[in-house]
Amino acid sequence: MTEQVKELNSRVMLSDDRQGEVFPEIGTDKNFKKSFYIESYGCQMNFSDSEIVASILQGQGYGPTKEISEADLLLINTCSIREKAEDTVRKRLRIFDKHKRQRPGTLVGVLGCMAERLKAKFLEEERLVDMVVGPDAYRDLPALIAQADDGDKGVNVFLSREETYADIAPIRLNSNGVTALISIMRGCNNMCSFCVVPYTRGRERSRDPFSVVAEARDLFENGYKEVTLLGQNVDSYRWESPDKEFEVSFAKLMTMVADIHPDLRVRFSTSHPKDITDEVLYAIRDYENICNYIHLPLQSGNSRILELMNRTYDREWYQNKIDRIYEIIPDCAISSDMITGFCSETEEEHQDTLTMMDYAQYCLSYMFYYSERPGTLAAKKYADDIPLEAKKRRLSEIIDKQHSISYDRNQQDIGKTYRVLIEGISKKSADDYKGRNSQNTMIVFPKMEGIEVGDYVNVFVEEATSATLIGKIVS
Numbered sequence: 001m002t003e004q005v006k007e008l009n010s011r012v013m014l015s016d017d018r019q020g021e022v023f024p025e026i027g028t029d030k031n032f033k034k035s036f037y038i039e040s041y042g043c044q045m046n047f048s049d050s051e052i053v054a055s056i057l058q059g060q061g062y063g064p065t066k067e068i069s070e071a072d073l074l075l076i077n078t079c080s081i082r083e084k085a086e087d088t089v090r091k092r093l094r095i096f097d098k099h100k101r102q103r104p105g106t107l108v109g110v111l112g113c114m115a116e117r118l119k120a121k122f123l124e125e126e127r128l129v130d131m132v133v134g135p136d137a138y139r140d141l142p143a144l145i146a147q148a149d150d151g152d153k154g155v156n157v158f159l160s161r162e163e164t165y166a167d168i169a170p171i172r173l174n175s176n177g178v179t180a181l182i183s184i185m186r187g188c189n190n191m192c193s194f195c196v197v198p199y200t201r202g203r204e205r206s207r208d209p210f211s212v213v214a215e216a217r218d219l220f221e222n223g224y225k226e227v228t229l230l231g232q233n234v235d236s237y238r239w240e241s242p243d244k245e246f247e248v249s250f251a252k253l254m255t256m257v258a259d260i261h262p263d264l265r266v267r268f269s270t271s272h273p274k275d276i277t278d279e280v281l282y283a284i285r286d287y288e289n290i291c292n293y294i295h296l297p298l299q300s301g302n303s304r305i306l307e308l309m310n311r312t313y314d315r316e317w318y319q320n321k322i323d324r325i326y327e328i329i330p331d332c333a334i335s336s337d338m339i340t341g342f343c344s345e346t347e348e349e350h351q352d353t354l355t356m357m358d359y360a361q362y363c364l365s366y367m368f369y370y371s372e373r374p375g376t377l378a379a380k381k382y383a384d385d386i387p388l389e390a391k392k393r394r395l396s397e398i399i400d401k402q403h404s405i406s407y408d409r410n411q412q413d414i415g416k417t418y419r420v421l422i423e424g425i426s427k428k429s430a431d432d433y434k435g436r437n438s439q440n441t442m443i444v445f446p447k448m449e450g451i452e453v454g455d456y457v458n459v460f461v462e463e464a465t466s467a468t469l470i471g472k473i474v475s
Ligand code: SAH
Pocket: 081, 082, 194, 195, 196, 197, 231, 232, 233, 270, 271, 272, 297, 299, 337, 338, 339, 368, 369, 370, 371, 372, 373
């Protein structure tokens, strides 16, 4: 594999191939009476939830540890989005089992979407698991732990219509001290036919905007310079004051956060093509610190397939959205998610996804082949009839397409200067910093005296691969 392909592969990495992240910066704090170890899989919402779980546990005297072998409580925050994601979790549970056997009394808890999907069945399938806790039941963890300590296994997979954990201050895990995630809503009211999320995360609900702003302000006061506002469908964020006197839309919420300070960058994910409004686009255009980057999943470029997917837009609608974004924010970067080999997809329909990618000129895409999920509309209504070989070949075609678009786009950045927020030291060289521009492209450049992680610098781009720009700091 060439370097470029390797880099691209890591950039288009499927989320279920992602290694479970543990939190290496954290050492065991001896002041805590017990310790917990947590691994997270899946989307950013899950990573953000793990920080809420850490906060709840800390209140119970449990401190985080990076050492699986010394933890009293082993937690895995799981994802169900594709079959492979669930396979990864089961493999990790084998490792947890081993530790539990070596250290009797250790408790094992399964959290998140797979817990919600399988419920009590999990305890039958995985005999060494002590508790199964769905995404809306984390406040019940202390009770479930106490119960498990007494030898009783527990399940709480109650899905709430109100829970937003608004009052819980997350403990930042695995933090670079510069960028942080903030959940602004939970659940999803869309019914994309392929998707398990509405079943694992329940109904959509928006979090109190003042608690979002307070969390962002607190982060900024603690040195953070970028927040990503998270939801499955951020454009349908809507909050009404209890007296119904005023409403806050997503665009309004973004500007409330952006108003905290011009040096606090605001990002957001995920936007749904049917819901993103001009109001949001104008906010991005008008605020220097709201990043010029939109994750706008296409899924398929073919209108018939989009209808089967129940995405509620067609090819033409999506194309118009892309036009509108580039019209209002000409230097906006757009990224996407794509699924190949959805039920009954023909070769011609697959070609429509490739041509749409050319049209949209995505900076990056997360690409998957279709994985049937039990209980979804597609599983009930349509045959999963595209052979695995064809699904994989179509996937490799869209990966190649994205590779060449990313490469060409990045080549066009050579000679430009971008304002970059330094996020850390480059993985490849301790002499280099890494950071992102507003468009979310990673830029690597040599360190400079007096410049630190968390600073903004102007970087002149000299070289580019498909995944990274390489440059130097200019005044
Ligand atoms: N809320 C986001 C996506 C959440 S899931 C949105 O609406 O865009 C992240 C991505 O996983 C989806 O965009 C989709 O591309 C992919 N995905 C979801 N279900 C899948 C399935 N059954 N098989 C393959 N990919 C799937």
